Amino acid sequence: MDATSAVELLEAQPRVWDHSLSYIKAMTLQCAVEMEIADVIQSHGEPIALSELAAALEISAAKAPFLSRLMRMLVHMGYFTQGRGGGTEELYWVAPLSQLLLKNNPFNARSLVICLNHPNVVDPWRHMSAWFRSSNDDNIIHDTAFAFAHGGKKLYEVCSADAGFGQLEAFEGLSSLVDVGGSTGTTAKVIAEAFPSIHCTVFDLPNVVAAAAAAASAESLPNLDYVGGDMFTDDIPPADALLFKVLINNLCCHFLTERVVYNVSLFS
Numbered sequence: 001m002d003a004t005s006a007v008e009l010l011e012a013q014p015r016v017w018d019h020s021l022s023y024i025k026a027m028t029l030q031c032a033v034e035m036e037i038a039d040v041i042q043s044h045g046e047p048i049a050l051s052e053l054a055a056a057l058e059i060s061a062a063k064a065p066f067l068s069r070l071m072r073m074l075v076h077m078g079y080f081t082q083g084r085g086g087g088t089e090e091l092y093w094v095a096p097l098s099q100l101l102l103k104n105n106p107f108n109a110r111s112l113v114i115c116l117n118h119p120n121v122v123d124p125w126r127h128m129s130a131w132f133r134s135s136n137d138d139n140i141i142h143d144t145a146f147a148f149a150h151g152g153k154k155l156y157e158v159c160s161a162d163a164g165f166g167q168l169e170a171f172e173g174l175s176s177l178v179d180v181g182g183s184t185g186t187t188a189k190v191i192a193e194a195f196p197s198i199h200c201t202v203f204d205l206p207n208v209v210a211a212a213a214a215a216a217s218a219e220s221l222p223n224l225d226y227v228g229g230d231m232f233t234d235d236i237p238p239a240d241a242l243l244f245k246v247l248i249n250n251l252c253c254h255f256l257t258e259r260v261v262y263n264v265s266l267f268s
C-alpha cells in the first residue's frame with residue numbers, strides 16, 4: 001500500500017463510522033422529544049443543573065450519568081446550550097432550535113420526529129437490500145420498499161391499521177385540510193381514507209376539478225370534496241391546514257408567496 005492510499009484509508013475510516021452511526025442523532029432527538037426535555041428545561045425558568053434535570057425527569061441516580069451523555073449530544077446537535085455559570089455543576093438551557101420541541105409551540109415538530117423515527121418508517125430502510133434483491137415470482141408486486149417491509153401494505157393502510165402511528169402523522173389534530181393544486185385528488189383521497197375524521201378538499205383549477213370529481217364519483221368518500229378555483233384570484237376554502245404538494249416549485253414564487261401568505265393569514 002502506498003503512502004497516499006494509506007492516508008486516504010485513514011481519512012475514510014471516520015467517515016464510515018460517521019455514516020454507520022448517524023442514526024444516533026435521530027434516536028437522540030426522539031429520546032429528547034419523548035422525555036420532554038425541552039419542556040422541562042424551559043419551565044424551570046433558568047439554566048438547570050444536571051441533578052435538577054434528572055430529578056425533574058424522574059431519572060434514577062444510577063442512570064443520571066447517562067443523562068449527561070444524552071445532554072452532551074443534544075448540546076452538540078444545537079438543541080441546548082451548556083455552561084457552568086459560577087458553580088461547579090454543568091447547567092443546561094434551551095437553544096433556539098429546541099423551540100421546535102416544545103409542546104406548547106403550535107409549530108413544534110414533535111409528531112414529525114416521532115413519526116419519522118417510528119419502526120413503521122424505519123423498517124423499510126432496513127429491508128432495502130432485500131427489497132432490491134426480491135423477485136416478483138410469487139406474483140406479489142411490492143413496488144416500494146415500504147410495501148415490502150409491511151406485507152404489501154401502503155402507507156395509508158399501515159396508518160389505518162395502527163391507530164397510534166396514524167395519529168403521529170403530520171395530520172394529528174386536524175379536522176379539515178385543503179390540498180391546493182390537488183389535481184386528481186390522489187393525495188387527498190389517501191389522507192381522507194386514512195383519516196376519516198379529517199374533511200379533505202381538493203382545490204384546483206375548475207376544469208381539472210370537474211374532471212377529477214367526475215372520475216371520483218364512483219368511489220366517493222363522505223369526507224372528500226372538490227372545489228374549483230384559481231388560488232391566485234379566488235378564495236381558497238378555509239381549513240385547519242393547506243397542503244401544497246409539488247406546486248410551489250412549479251409556479252411563480254413571488255406571486256404565489258404573496259397570495260398564499262395572504263390566504264394563510266386569513267385562517268390563523
Ligand SMILES: C[S@@+](CC[C@H](N)C(=O)[O-])C[C@H]1O[C@@H](n2cnc3c(N)ncnc32)[C@H](O)[C@@H]1O
Nearest residue numbers: 181182183204205208229230231232245246247
Ligand atoms: C404538478 S401538479 C401537482 C399535483 C398534486 N399536488 C401532486 O402532488 O401530485 C400542479 C397542480 O397545480 C394546479 N394549478 C396550477 N395553477 C393553479 C392555480 N392557479 N390554482 C389552483 N391550482 C393550480 C394544476 O392544475 C395541477 O393540478
